[in-house]
Amino acid sequence: MNRDSVITPMSSSIILHIDDKANYFGLVLKTRGDGLVLGRPEGASEGQQPSGSGGPGAKPILLREPCDLCGGDPKCPKLCPTGCITAVD
Amino acid sequence: MPMMNGRICVFDLSSGESSEEPLENSFVVAKGLSTEVARHISSAHGGGCLVLGSGILTGSPMPAACAGFVWCERGVAPVLGHAGLELKLSGFDFVVIKGVSDEPGYLWVRDGMTEFVPSPGLKGRDTWARTDKVRDDQGDRRIHVLAAGPWGDAGLACSQLVCDHWGGEDKAGLAAELGRRNLVAVAFKGMGEIAVSEPAAHFESCVSLHSETRAKLGASSGIASYFGGADREDFRAITHRPLGCYGCPYPCRTFVKVREDPRQMALVEKEPGYLHYDIPALRLCFSLGLDARGATDVLTACARAGAEPIAVLSHCSSAAGTVDPSAVSRLLGAPRELGPPPADRLAGEVMRSFDDDAMDRAVLGLGLCPRFWSKAGLGHESLSACIVTALGTGVPIR
Numbered sequence: 411m412n413r414d415s416v417i418t419p420m421s422s423s424i425i426l427h428i429d430d431k432a433n434y435f436g437l438v439l440k441t442r443g444d445g446l447v448l449g450r451p452e453g454a455s456e457g458q459q460p461s462g463s464g465g466p467g468a469k470p471i472l473l474r475e476p477c478d479l480c481g482g483d484p485k486c487p488k489l490c491p492t493g494c495i496t497a498v499d
Numbered sequence: 500m501p502m503m504n505g506r507i508c509v510f511d512l513s514s515g516e517s518s519e520e521p522l523e524n525s526f527v528v529a530k531g532l533s534t535e536v537a538r539h540i541s542s543a544h545g546g547g548c549l550v551l552g553s554g555i556l557t558g559s560p561m562p563a564a565c566a567g568f569v570w571c572e573r574g575v576a577p578v579l580g581h582a583g584l585e586l587k588l589s590g591f592d593f594v595v596i597k598g599v600s601d602e603p604g605y606l607w608v609r610d611g612m613t614e615f616v617p618s619p620g621l622k623g624r625d626t627w628a629r630t631d632k633v634r635d636d637q638g639d640r641r642i643h644v645l646a647a648g649p650w651g652d653a654g655l656a657c658s659q660l661v662c663d664h665w666g667g668e669d670k671a672g673l674a675a676e677l678g679r680r681n682l683v684a685v686a687f688k689g690m691g692e693i694a695v696s697e698p699a700a701h702f703e704s705c706v707s708l709h710s711e712t713r714a715k716l717g718a719s720s721g722i723a724s725y726f727g728g729a730d731r732e733d734f735r736a737i738t739h740r741p742l743g744c745y746g747c748p749y750p751c752r753t754f755v756k757v758r759e760d761p762r763q764m765a766l767v768e769k770e771p772g773y774l775h776y777d778i779p780a781l782r783l784c785f786s787l788g789l790d791a792r793g794a795t796d797v798l799t800a801c802a803r804a805g806a807e808p809i810a811v812l813s814h815c816s817s818a819a820g821t822v823d824p825s826a827v828s829r830l831l832g833a834p835r836e837l838g839p840p841p842a843d844r845l846a847g848e849v850m851r852s853f854d855d856d857a858m859d860r861a862v863l864g865l866g867l868c869p870r871f872w873s874k875a876g877l878g879h880e881s882l883s884a885c886i887v888t889a890l891g892t893g894v895p896i897r
Contacts (some may be wrong), residue, residue, distance in 0.1 A: 488706050489560050491748035493713075 501696040501890050502555050503527065507540060508591040508613050510606060512680055513598030517613045522592050527555055532864025533592075537570040540595055547572065549596040549676050551645075551685065553587035554866020555894065558693050558745075560705045561885040562712050563871035565745035566863050569645065569660060574671025577849050577863055579776075580752075582643040582662050584745045587866075588689025600681040605633055605644075608687040621683040623649055625803040626661040627771075633686045646684040647674035648805020650834045654678045657810035657837040659801070666802035667777030670848050672839055674805045696891035704884035712875045713748050721753030725870060726778040726847055729753070733791040737761050739772060744868060751870050752776040757792045773799045778847030779840075780808040787812060787822040797827050804831040809840035865894065 447456045484497045507520040522536075530536045533554045541548035553567040567583030569576045578586060586594075590611030600615065603622040607614050616636070621629050626646035634642050643663055650658040651674025658674035659666050677683070695701045716724075721741030723730040734753075739761040743750035755761060756772040773795050775781060780801075784794030801808040814837045815826045845851055850859045852873035859869045862877075887893050 485702060489702070489709060491562065491709060491743060491746055492750075 501694055502557075502559065503693070504587070504590055504592050504611075504691070506591050506611070507593045507595060508608070509544065509595045509597070510613050510615070511598045512596065512600040512615065512682065515600075515615055527592075532861055533866065534568060534570055534575055534860055534864040537568075537593060540593055541570075541572070544595060544597055547597070549673075549680070550593055551578075551586060551596070551687075552593040553583055554864055556886065556889060557587045557866030558584050559695070559866075559885065559889050560702065560746060561708055561882075561889070562705075562875065563744065563747040563749075563868040564866055565747060566866050566868050568863055569669070569673050571671075571673060571676050573676070574673065575850070575860065575863070576660060576669035576671050576673050577869070578645065578662055579668060579744045579849070579868060580643075580663060580665075581745045582645070582687075583866070585643050585689030586687055587693065588691040589687045590689075590691050594685075594687075596680065596682070596685075598680070603681050603683050605629070605684040605686055606682060607633075607637065608685070609642075610688075610690065618683060622652060622681075624683075625649065626805050627664055627803050629684045630661075630664055633684055637686070637688075639688060642686050642688045644684050644686045645677075646805070647677040647682070648803065650804055650806040651675055651678040652683070652805075653834040655806075655834060655836050656839045657807045658805050658834075659807040661802050661805055664771070664802065665774040665776070666798065666808065667775075667780065668849060670807065670809075670840055670845060670850065672807065695889045697888040701885065701888035704881055704888050708879060708881035708885055709748055711879055711881055716749045716875060719743075719749040719751070722751055722775050722778065722781070723753070724749065725751045725874065726782065728782055728785055729775070731785075731791070737791055737795065739763075742774060747868065747871055749871060749874060755791070755795055757795050773802075776849075777808065779845050780812070782847065783809055783812050783844060784822075787816050787820060789822065789824070793824055797822075797824055800828060800831055804834070806831055806834070807840050809844050810837040813837075813841055813844065 487495045487497045505522050507522050508517060509520060510517045527533065527536055533552050537550040537552050541550055550570045552570065556564045557567060558564060565579055565583050567578035567586040569578060589608045594608055594613065602617050603619050604615050604617040607616050621632060626648040629646040630644040633644050634640050646661050648661065654675045656672040656675060658672050660669040660674040662668055719741055737755040737757050739754040739756050741750040742752045742754050753775045754772055755775060756770060758770045777798060780798055781794055784797060789797060798808055801811055811827060811830060812822055815830060816822045849870050852869040853859050862869045862872050
């Protein structure tokens with residue numbers, strides 16, 4: 411999936427967001443019979459049950475580009491407002 | 500179009516239809532302040548609109564460029580935390596709400612789309628229940644929710660709009676504006692991106708400005724750094740941690756827990772706790788004899804009800820200058836008009852951070868937090884450099 415080709419045409423959709431992986435997003439299909447079908451960078455899976463209300467739907471979600479540490483010169487430690495982020499080898 | 504989406508969403512609750520309008524960068528720069536742009540847009544749509552918006556600098560990596568706002572003719576309330584930023588990243592610079600819905604529901608804004616979600620079961624429920632239900636419905640715990648509570652449903656001037664469970668930003672009774680439109684909440688999620696005029700130069704100027712402000716202010720103690728009255732033993736005893744808004748190097752918000760060990764790392768374990776940043780309400784609680792736990796309980800209850808705590812406490816206080824928490828509980832269960840909070844008790848609120856009201860509005864209108872910038876001072880040369888490198892031009896502060 412290319413971020414430039416992402417469209418968001420449907421409203422009855424849900425978003426996959428995994429708390430312990432910030433900015434980790436994939437494609438979620440919410441079906442009538444099979445629960446959730448998840449399309450993630452690691453592959454596809456099915457069988458999980460949705461927790462929200464609403465009918466079947468689908469929504470492609472922006473896939474974040476993997477961090478490349480700004481090409482070797484990480485910028486987030488320089489801008490971290492509280493100094494919590496540090497760069498280590 | 501640096502720092503902007505270039506789009507306005509107009510949602511008519513009466514017809515259920517939404518439309519988009521272009522927004523010119525030059526128009527916003529000429530107006531300078533997004534709150535003034537909101538006024539102009541409302542007038543262009545016949546007046547009386549509720550406008551959600553962000554400043555032209557909201558989302559910049561410069562310090563405390565975190566502010567969005569809710570505007571209507573009766574007043575303005577900042578939207579802080581990460582909510583103001585995500586409002587901009589939802590794809591619109593402004594969301595204009597007009598009309599009245601036939602049925603209760605919430606507005607759901609994300610990815611450049613807006614829809615009305617009917618939710619009759621949420622009418623009358625408290626702000627926390629609304630926030631949780633919206634997040635459950637949409638399957639994302641990080642959705643930002645501006646919720647009106649039962650006091651907002653009743654259209655009361657002493658209501659308050661609650662952002663992501665927490666009160667304190669709205670001293671203008673804007674929850675009543677949602678209530679009279681049959682709107683129980685506005686939810687939004689921002690995953691978009693915004694461009695800056697000169698990325699490399701903007702980054703360097705922001706790094707310089709962060710360094711300057713950190714050197715000037717040092718480390719924050721949360722709300723106690725802005726309100727010395729919170730620097731007391733019983734408040735420290737329930738403090739979980741200070742919590743910063745987007746990009747803020749000197750947080751003014753303190754998360755507390757009153758019924759479990761506040762030293763737990765998990766923000767939510769058994770009790771949700773409470774995020775303090777309503778300085779005038781906390782000051783009033785202490786002056787009425789409440790301890791830190793009692794003050795937290797009262798402010799939590801007010802946030803859940805969507806009631807403005809200064810108006811509530813002023814009404815419930817006795818001639819002896821004390822307040823009975825049980826009287827507060829009874830009042831919160833039966834919404835009634837108390838009038839807006841007394842102006843002489845609002846010192847320290849976010850929109851009264853500067854001595855000059857116009858300056859508060861100006862700073863908010865740029866998308867900056869008035870509370871932080873009144874502390875840091877606006878006299879930094881790096882501040883101008885940040886603005887110019889972000890926008891490609893300067894803007895008047897006033």
